[in-house]
Amino acid sequence: xxxxxxxxxxxxxxxxxxxxxxxxxxxxxxxxxxxxxxxxxxxxxxxxxxxxxxxxxxxxxxxxxxxxxxxxxxxxxxxxxxxxxxxxxxxxxxxxxxxxxxxxxxxxxxxxxxxxxxxxxxxxxxxxxxxxxxxxxxxxxxxxxxxxxxxxxxxxxxxxxxxxxxxxxxxxxxxxxxxxxxxxxxxxxxxxxxxxxxxxxxxxxxxxxxxxxxxxxxxxxxxxxxxxxxxxxxxxxxxxxxxxxxxxxxxxxxxxxxxxx
Amino acid sequence: xxxxxxxxxxxxxxxxxxxxxxxxxxxxxxxxxxxxxxxxxxxxxxxxxxxxxxxxxxxxxxxxxxxxxxxxxxxxxxxxxxxxxxxxxxxxxxxxxxxxxxxxxxxxxxxxxxxxxxxxxxxxxxxxxxxxxxxxxxxxxxxxxxxxxxxxxxxxxxxxxxxxxxxxxxxxxxxxxxxxxxxxxxxxxxxxxxxxxxxxxxxxxxxxxxxxxxxxxxxxxxxxxxx
Amino acid sequence: xxxxxxxxxxxxxxxxxxxxxxxxxxxxxxxxxxxxxxxxxxxxxxxxxxxxxxxxxxxxxxxxxxxxxxxxxxxxxxxxxxxxxxxxxxxxxxxxxxxxxxxxxxxxxxxxxxxxxxxxxxxxxxxxxxxxxxxxxxxxxxxxxxxxxxxxxxxxxxxxxxxxxxxxxxxxxxxxxxxxxxxxxxxxxxxxxxxxxxxxxxxxxxxxxxxxxxxxxxxxxxxxxxxxxxxxxxxxxxxx
Numbered sequence: 001x002x003x004x005x006x007x008x009x010x011x012x013x014x015x016x017x018x019x020x021x022x023x024x025x026x027x028x029x030x031x032x033x034x035x036x037x038x039x040x041x042x043x044x045x046x047x048x049x050x051x052x053x054x055x056x057x058x059x060x061x062x063x064x065x066x067x068x069x070x071x072x073x074x075x076x077x078x079x080x081x082x083x084x085x086x087x088x089x090x091x092x093x094x095x096x097x098x099x100x101x102x103x104x105x106x107x108x109x110x111x112x113x114x115x116x117x118x119x120x121x122x123x124x125x126x127x128x129x130x131x132x133x134x135x136x137x138x139x140x141x142x143x144x145x146x147x148x149x150x151x152x153x154x155x156x157x158x159x160x161x162x163x164x165x166x167x168x169x170x171x172x173x174x175x176x177x178x179x180x181x182x183x184x185x186x187x188x189x190x191x192x193x194x195x196x197x198x199x200x201x202x203x204x205x206x207x208x209x210x211x212x213x214x215x216x217x218x219x220x221x222x223x224x225x226x227x228x229x230x231x232x233x234x235x236x237x238x239x240x241x242x243x244x245x246x247x248x249x250x251x252x253x254x255x256x257x258x259x260x261x
Numbered sequence: 262x263x264x265x266x267x268x269x270x271x272x273x274x275x276x277x278x279x280x281x282x283x284x285x286x287x288x289x290x291x292x293x294x295x296x297x298x299x300x301x302x303x304x305x306x307x308x309x310x311x312x313x314x315x316x317x318x319x320x321x322x323x324x325x326x327x328x329x330x331x332x333x334x335x336x337x338x339x340x341x342x343x344x345x346x347x348x349x350x351x352x353x354x355x356x357x358x359x360x361x362x363x364x365x366x367x368x369x370x371x372x373x374x375x376x377x378x379x380x381x382x383x384x385x386x387x388x389x390x391x392x393x394x395x396x397x398x399x400x401x402x403x404x405x406x407x408x409x410x411x412x413x414x415x416x417x418x419x420x421x422x423x424x425x426x427x428x429x430x431x432x433x434x435x436x437x438x439x440x441x442x443x444x445x446x447x448x449x450x451x452x453x454x455x456x457x458x459x460x461x462x463x464x465x466x467x468x469x470x471x472x473x474x475x476x477x478x479x480x481x482x483x484x485x486x487x488x
Numbered sequence: 489x490x491x492x493x494x495x496x497x498x499x500x501x502x503x504x505x506x507x508x509x510x511x512x513x514x515x516x517x518x519x520x521x522x523x524x525x526x527x528x529x530x531x532x533x534x535x536x537x538x539x540x541x542x543x544x545x546x547x548x549x550x551x552x553x554x555x556x557x558x559x560x561x562x563x564x565x566x567x568x569x570x571x572x573x574x575x576x577x578x579x580x581x582x583x584x585x586x587x588x589x590x591x592x593x594x595x596x597x598x599x600x601x602x603x604x605x606x607x608x609x610x611x612x613x614x615x616x617x618x619x620x621x622x623x624x625x626x627x628x629x630x631x632x633x634x635x636x637x638x639x640x641x642x643x644x645x646x647x648x649x650x651x652x653x654x655x656x657x658x659x660x661x662x663x664x665x666x667x668x669x670x671x672x673x674x675x676x677x678x679x680x681x682x683x684x685x686x687x688x689x690x691x692x693x694x695x696x697x698x699x700x701x702x703x704x705x706x707x708x709x710x711x712x713x714x715x716x717x718x719x720x721x722x723x724x725x726x727x728x
Contacts, residue, residue, distance in 0.1 A: 003334050003348045003446060005409040006377060012408075012454065019408075021458060037617050038535050040570035050523050054616065056570025077578060082564065083541040083612035085524045086350070090564060092579075133569040133578065135614070137539060138522045172573045204524075273721040276598075276635050277643025277680040277713075291640060300680065302600060302640040304720045320638035322526050324545075350546035390547075390606050 006209045013194045018206070020049070024199045025246060027254070032149070032261055034157045041175070042158025044261075046150040048201060050140040052084075055150035057132050057158040061170050064120070064127045072119020072127035074155075076105035078134035078147055085139035085204065099230070104134060104147045104188070106226040107217035111186030114155065118180065121163065130155065141204040144215050148188040149254070153261050156182050186225055187254040188217040189247035193235060198243055200250055214240070216247035220255065224248075270309045273319070274301040280314050289315035323349055323414045323444045325392050329384045330401075332409070332442030333394070335374050340367045343374050345382070345394065347444050348411070352391040355382060359395035379404040379448065381440055404440065407450030408457045414445050416468050422477075427467070430477055434484035435460050459484050497653040497665055505534075505662060510704050512648065512660045512711060513621075517628070517719035519636040527637025529719065531629035533648070534662050535619035540629035542637040545607035559604035563591040565626055567615040573663075587623045594627055594647070594676040594686035600640040609639060620666035624648050627676050627686065632716050643678035645685060646712035650675070650701040657697055659704040673701050679709040 009019060016024055028049030037043035040056035047053075064071055078101040080088040088094075093101075108114070119128040132154060134147045162174040192202040192210035202210055212231035219225050224244060229235070235243075264283030268274060280292060281299045288294050291303040292314055305316035325331070325347065333345035333353060342356040357365055360373050374380055374396075382394040382401050396402060412420065420441055421428050432439050437451035437460055449460045463480050470476050497504060507513070513534030522528035525541035532538070548554040565588040569575050580588075595611065611633065613626040624647035631645040651661045653669035661669060671691025677684050693701065 003332070003346060003379075003409055003411070005334070005379060005407070007406045008408055011406060015454065017454065037570055039572055039617050039619070043570065054568075056568065058570050058575035060575065077569070079578065081612075081614070082610075083525070083539070083614055084522065086543050131569065131575055133575075135568055138524050140524065275644060275717045275720050276641035277678060278717075279680060295642075295681075300643070302642070303638055304635050318638055320527065320636055322545075322638050350544075352547065 004205050004208055009205065009209055010194055013197050013199065016197070018199065020203065024197060025250065027201045027250070028203075030149075030257060032153065032257075034153050034261055040154070040158075041161060042154040042156070042179070044150045044153035044157065046146045046153070048142055048146045049203065050138055051142055051146050052137040053134060053143060053146040053150045054137060055132060055134045055147070055154040057130055057154045059158070059161055059170065060129045060131070061121065061126050061163055061168065062129045063125065064123075066124075068116070069124040070120045070127075071116035072129060073116070074109070074114060074130035074132060076108065076132045076134065076151055077101050078104055078143070079136075080139070080143070081135055084136040088139065099228075100143055100147060101134075103144060103215050103226070103228045104151055106228075107148050107186050107188050107215075108132075108151060108155070110225040111184045111217065111219045113152070113182045113184040113186055113219075114180060115183055122165070126165075126168065128160065130158070139204060141202045141207045142190050144190045145188050145201060145254075148186065148217065149258060152182070152186065153258070155180060156261070184219045185255050185258055186217050186219050187251045187258065188215055188226075189250045189254070190215050191243045191246060193231070193233065193239065198239065198246060200246065214243045214247075216244055216251075218248050218251040222248050222252070266309070266314070268307045268309065268314070270307055272307040273304070274307060274316060275304050276300075276302055280307070280316070285312055287313045289313050291318050292316040319415065321414050325349065325351060325353070325384055325444065327384055327386065329443045331382060331384065331394070331444040332404070332440065332446040332448055333380055333382060333444075335376050335378045335380060337376060338370055338374070343370070345380065347392075348446060349444065353394060354391055355380070355394050355396060359385070359393070359397055362397055362399075374403055379407070379409070381442065381448070404448050405450060407438070407448050408461075410447040410449065410461055410464060412445050412447055412464065412468070414443075416464075417441060417443055417445065419467055420447065420464065427477065427480070430480055431460060431463060431484070434481050435463070497668060498656045498658070503658065504664060509656055509658050510707070512708055513662060515712065515715045517632060517715050519632055519719050525633070525637075527633045527635070527639070529629045529632035529636055531625050531632060531716075533621050533625045533628070533660060535617055536621050536625045537616040538613055538622065538625040538629040539616060540611060540613045540626070540633035542609065542611050542630075542633040542639070544609035544637070545604040545639070546610070548606065548608040554606050557605050558601035559599065560608045561592050561596045561599060561601065562608060562610045563588045563595065563630070564610070564612045565591055565615075565623070566613070567618060567622065571615045571618045587626070590686055590688065591623070591627060591630065595630055595634065595645055597683070597685040598631065598641045598643055598645050598678055599634065600642060603640050609634075619663045620661050621649050621674070624674050624676070628712060628716065632719060635716075635720055643680045643683075644713060644716050645676050646679050646709045646716070647674065647676035647686060648705055648708055648712060649673055650704045652691065652693060652697060652701070657700045657704065659708055671697070671701070673698075673705070675702070675705045677706065677709045679713040682706070
């Protein structure tokens with residue numbers, strides 16, 4: 001638990017200075033590693049400064065919904081796990097955990113990066129289902145951006161297990177060489193509003209003092225695919241437009257980095 | 262049972278490790294006697310003088326105690342006084358009558374300490390798990406807006422230095438007002454905010470230094486004289 | 489303990505991963521991996537990886553659970569959904585609740601709780617990858633995390649499971665041996681004091697086999713302790 005000197009941080013931000021010396025539109029150092037969890041079909045570990053998140057993908061086979069008989073499914077599940085921060089409590093998933101799960105899910109789903117028809121095994125009978133689980137190891141703010149990167153790379157590097165059509169059984173301990181081809185690279189940029197300033201990639205300390213939060217996900221052609229506003233303080237249309245501009249520019253930079261993995 | 266010492270000065274030991282055997286050795290610091298043996302109870306460094314085997318902890322979380330001078334933040338107040346957050350999960354209160362040498366009217370409390378203010382106080386007691394502090398002495402007061410640096414408790418003595426030598430160097434060379442809270446917070450206030458980051462760098466230097474020779478000179482160089 | 493495997497698990501004194509019967513898997517240990525926590529550690533035994541975070545001593549909530557003369561120890565053990573061959577659903581299962589409970593007893597024996605009256609010490613452990621021996625890796629990680637938090641302990645706690653497969657007594661079972669084996673015996677011990685703080689067993693062991701299994705464990709405790717010691721003494725204090 002840390003004392004946060006709210007007044008001073010807000011003053012510094014007004015002078016475009018952040019506690020860790022970053023500029024308002026600068027990301028913390030990013031570290032990425034994939035294939036770190038042998039039991040997972042795909043996995044990634046992402047560090048954004050001291051925020052560390054691990055995402056793992058597990059495949060299963062299920063019956064597609066009748067109205068999308070030739071499509072598979074995925075679901076993203078994330079949690080603000082108490083191990084990662086003294087302010088997170090255990091118990092049933094908090095509204096914040098559910099929001100994290102759904103915001104990351106939307107960014108990936110709406111980007112259409114996964115072509116659900118690619119997951120079809122037998123129309124109307126069997127299709128691949130992906131479970132993407134995101135767990136923070138250490139929370140120093142901005143689980144959203146780290147979560148999206150980790151989830152995306154876990155899906156990108158995932159390999160299908162062997163599936164026996166006859167018995168309908170998945171041999172979970174096996175791996176084929178086949179994976180999922182991503183159609184797109186969605187990236188999320190999280191922006192915090194403090195006074196009249198917009199800052200990206202807030203630390204836990206900055207999150208605790210900022211008045212509003214915007215998560216903006218963009219795809220390769222610069223279009224927006226998902227957005228979410230958090231926080232009680234309202235924003236102006238002007239601020240929103242500036243945030244979108246900022247997110248698109250920073251999104252391009254992030255995408256360049258991700259394409260290396 | 263023979264007297265045997267298994268460690269030497271400056272060795273790093275871990276919990277359960279047998280440091281010595283025999284009744285002529287005396288445990289000190291975080292070392293305990295366990296029958297014939299003396300064992301360490303934490304990860305620590307050995308300080309061995311004669312028959313005294315002392316374990317000085319390496320990992321230590323701040324534990325509030327009587328007499329500590331600490332920095333806290335006012336999180337709420339009522340007619341009886343102010344509640345402070347001191348960075349560790351314990352309850353801490355500043356009673357109305359301990360707020361100042363002078364009498365404070367309940368209506369005028371915010372003029373002394375308002376919610377959100379940083380304060381420098383001393384721990385004067387513990388009542389049923391709640392730590393009580395005082396700001397009566399002239400030394401203690403409200404701290405105007407400044408930067409708070411969180412440091413490990415073990416670093417505090419090195420930041421103060423022998424008879425305050427290091428903290429005086431930090432203050433003189435940076436031109437900043439610096440107050441050290443034993444609860445692991447260093448308050449820094451400078452006229453030119455850029456100097457705050459110089460002080461932060463100097464503290465990082467002190468933390469990573471293992472030789473402690475010429476450290477004062479290195480710190481002086483880093484701070485580069487008053488601005 | 490399920491069906492017998494079609495293949496042999498032990499051939500000419502060698503296990504299918506090349507180990508001898510009394511050999512531990514390769515271990516790695518690191519402390520300070522969770523900066524937000526008061527103490528933390530990562531411990532791996534073969535492919536099983538556990539990460540532990542300690543918060544405390546801190547206020548006890550709800551207040552009525554406070555122990556006036558000592559610290560209240562709480563353990564939250566969980567397996568991450570992607571850590572197992574078949575995905576496990578998030579949230580506590582009966583198994584993880586039981587493991588949390590036995591871990592409290594296993595670790596509290598080592599913690600000098602009287603030094604921290606009226607406080608709580610919370611230990612969170614997550615399994616990142618499971619390949620048998622998850623509760624023993626969890627205890628090893630938790631023990632390190634407690635020491636990393638500066639909490640006073642009588643000794644570290646070292647844990648490993650021995651068992652039986654193909655009628656052979658083996659140390660530190662890994663997944664195939666655990667799945668197709670005939671007995672599983674996870675044990676935790678304070679290595680310097682030679683005191684046992686966790687015993688669980690399931691399967692079929694004669695009393696002679698049991699003695700043999702226990703000997704394997706007790707003889708390996710110091711090896712685990714050395715790995716923990718290296719992790720604690722090798723790193724400089726780096727807390728923020």
